Amino acid sequence: MFHRLGHFVVKRAWWVIIAWVIGSIALIATAPKMSASTDESEFLPKHYESIRAAVVQQEKFPAEFSPSALLLFERKDGAALTDADKADMAKVVKGLTDKHIPLVEQIIPPIEGKTFSPDGQYAMGMVSIDKTKMQTDEFTVAAKDLREEGRALASGTALKYQVGGPAAMGLDQKESSSATDAITMLATIVLIVVIVGVIFRGILVGWLPVLLSIFPMIAASGLIALVTKAFDLKSSPIASAIDIVVILGVGTDYFLFLMFRYRERLRAGDDRKAAVANGVGRVGEAIASAAGAVTVAFAVLLLSELGMFKSLGPALAISVIVTALASLTLTPALLAVTSTKAVFWPGRKWMQEPEGARFHKLGKMVSRRPGLIALVSGGLLVILSLAGLGYQGTFDMAKSMMPKDKESMLVMDTLSKKGGEGAADPTHVFLTTSTKGGGKLDPAGLDGFGAKLGQVPGVAAVQPEPKLSEDGTTADFVVVLKDSAASNAAIDTITKLRSTAHPAAPAGSEALVGGTSSIYKDINLAMAHDYKLVFPVAGVLILLILGLQLRSVVAPWYLMASVGLGFAATLGATTVAFLKLGSESGLMFMLPIFIYLFVVAIGTDYNILIIARLREEAREGRSPREAAKEAVRHAGPTVAAAGFILAASFATFMLAGNVLFAELGFALAIGIVLAAFVMAMFFTPAITALLGKKAWWPGHGAMPDHGPEAVAEREPQVAGRA
Incomplete structure (x- = not known):
């Protein structure tokens, strides 16, 4: 199938490229505009108690004042507020009222005995903003106007004026997310260009995965918007940053899968077009299986009780499907019409396999001592997994999703410290x-x-x-x-x-x-539901995909066991980093789900690539240990390069300046490192070597493949291979 696909794409390369350009532009041009929700209650089903209580509140107390913004007044010198300060506060509130800021319905000035702190050092005013516009840009613009107009009115007084509350948090979150997206994309692009360029000793080849990600990114964005609107799904503010890394990271993974095989075929003596077609034929099944496993893992989140994940799952699944399609069609089409000299320019030694390559040595080590390698690599995962027993979750999304120096965060901190921890909400x-x-x-x-x-x-x-x-x-x-x-x-x-x-x-x-605490309690209950349902269903489906790809009953089980250990080890390493060595009181409640999404799902890619090569070598008649050596030798560089780039890409989240992305960046980076450099590189080939032909039971993984396509494209054993 994939051999035929490769030849089809090569013969019609320009038509494939034109189809991608036109299709991507058409999708984004017709896609509806999406808005992200920062209200956690919108992500819960209606049957939860906190949501039922909110419905009762809305029906029975519709006129009850519920502030969308809080005006915090303090003296610049930190002293207690004076009568003159109180007069100035009244002028500021009146001035804001007279401005008739769009969507602002009512502004209540600070009231002594109610909204003054016990020590008299701060006072709080409350603003009602049209809640029917909460998911529009106008809602946060109202908070921005309150800040700018209020500061202007308070200038020349002794007052320090700040705006907090839900609308201000939405504004700060929007600005913070925009910065996060820009930082993530820029850092990821730089990493990909530099690392891929160094690996293949070329300039254009370093830019190719980035350039080739543009069209999948455009097409996926359009499809996601259409699906989100069609099924009335919610969109989370962190979704865009994650989607960027998924498309760039996974796209680069699949690009490397194909490029290493493309270079391998060139070294074996194929011409450019034959190398592209045969490369797709050889690695296409691994890419499709890997994408299938990731897509299933993401799509299963439709079973989640939380709207955040119910919408994020399909969005990421769409991104992976589009990226995989581009990797199997657009990438080979571009390679087919671009000369090899241009792709690898200015490198001259890319046709030469290095003597005594380090992965050749690693392959020998695995084949000689598979028991020891399995014990050491598996032991490391078990030790880190035990550290995960100290995991403690936290639900303070507001503090975690934004830098602590944002104005709304400073207001929240002041209210909590001076007004009692629970009085603010x-x-x-x-x-x-x-x-x-x-x-x-x-x-x-x-x-x-x-x-x-x-x-x-x-x-x-x-x-x-x-x-x-x-x-x-x-x-x-x-x-x-x-x-x-x-x-x-x-x-x-x-x-x-x-x-x-x-x-x-x-x-x-x-x-x-x-109330807010009740919402978080119900989110906790929804997460418990997801752990019991989503994880097992995803595990069974991925197990079936692995079984179909490998035609084996045995191999999928230890592959899934290793991935499960990888999940636990990742959670353990993150717990140690942030709770034991760091000063955080808990890890974000959603972190285990994200570790599942990327470490379990994407980490399976590397296991699939290495096990596919193991099976290929076994089918050529090599012994189990010899197959392990050759698999590490030839697939090891791909796994190492792809894992390093994806881990480094996720690590760029730590540049965002907030706790949530710092935890996400660290967890996903260390998880990918464990998946690529511990599980795929050592644990999987070592276990396969120990099991021998039993690993492929009841299929014929150990039998030589004498099919016409395999014979036609089996490389000479004397030729250098990547």
Whole structure:
């Protein structure tokens, strides 16, 4: 199949290139515009308690003031606010009101005794912004206008004026994400150009994977936008940066898979077009299988309870499919119409295989001592996996997704420190009969219910008088927790609060716990669901793909076992780096999912490439140990180059300046290093050598392949190979 595809592409190279150009432009031109959501509650299904509570709040208390922005006033010298400062604050608020900033509905000035800090050093004003426009650019523009206009009004006074809250966080997140995307793309491109150029000793060849990624990137963006709109999926602000690295990283992987085979065929004596066609024929199945495994791993996220992953999974799956198609069609087409001298210019020794190449030595080492190699490499993965037992998750996305010096983060920090950790974002407990179809609440039972809420460990205070809805069916109890809303301690308190509120609800009524901490609690529950469903389903599907590719029942099992060890080892190494050696209180709750996405999915690529070469060498009649030596010798450089580039690409996330991307960058980089340089390079070939012909049971992996295509293209044994 792939031999025929290679010859088809070579014969119609210009038509293939033209088709990619026209198709990519058409897709992006017709694609709808996407907007990213920063509201965690939008990523949860409606049946979760926090979402049900939000619905009750919206229906029963529609006019309740809910600030979209917070105005923080402090003195520049840090002293307590004076009467003159209070007068200046009133002028600023009035001036902002008179500006009639678009979407701003109401501005409430600081109120003494309520929104002043106990020490009198800061005061907080609250702004209501049209929430129907939350997912539009105008919503964050309103926060930007509040900042600029407010600073102008406060100039010449002793006041320090800052804007925080959801709208300001959205603005800061947007600016931070834009910078992250630019840094990630630039750093990744530089890495690819330099490393690929050095490997193949050429200038154009270094730029080829980048240039060849442009059209898949355009086409994938258009398709993702169309699918997102068609199925009403949500888009996360971190998706774009990840998608860039996936297309560039995976595209470079597949480019290297093909380029090493292309150069190998040239060294074996093929002319340019024959080398391209035979290269596709030889490595096409490995690329397709690798892309299939990655696509399945991503697509299975459709089963996730979290909208963030439900949308991210298909988006990344589309990116991988498009990239793989480009690698099997666009890349060979471009190579077919470009002279080899131009591709490898100015290098002159690319036709010569280095004497005593290091991968030849590594191959010999694996073949001579497979037991020791398997023990050492497997032992390293086990040791790192044990370190993962200290994993602790955290849900504070706001602090993790933005640099700490962003204005909204400074406002949040001040409110938390001076106003009490939980006061800045209280929890709401709704006691309602409307969901039960009953009548009005009995006021006599409200005091006792509120008193029970106040006795829950972790609760700092309960508002004395609950607010009743106009129809008398619902009461809103405002509960202030002792800890910040996104902390693990607050989430634990929510568990206790629910277990107290639910049975304490009077007959005919229902208690629903809402608010930020409740949302995080439900995200925690959704993650637990995903771990139990998504991981096993993905594992079974990848196992089937490996079995079909290798025609074996045995090999897929130890390949998946090694990938599982790689996942645990990656989590362990990241836990040590950030929790043991670093100062973080926990790793971002989504980190295990991302490790699964990239280490399990993409890391499988390298195992597939090395096992495909092992099978190829075995089919040519070599003994298991000899096959392991040749596989490491010939596929080792590809795995090493691809793994190093992808790991370095992920490491560029650490330049973004926030905790989330620092953790992501480190985890994914170390995970790819383990997948390429420990699992694929040593563990997999060593285990295969130890098992011998049993690894291919019940197929015929150890039988020589005498098919006409294989005979026609089997390289001379005396020829140098990459």
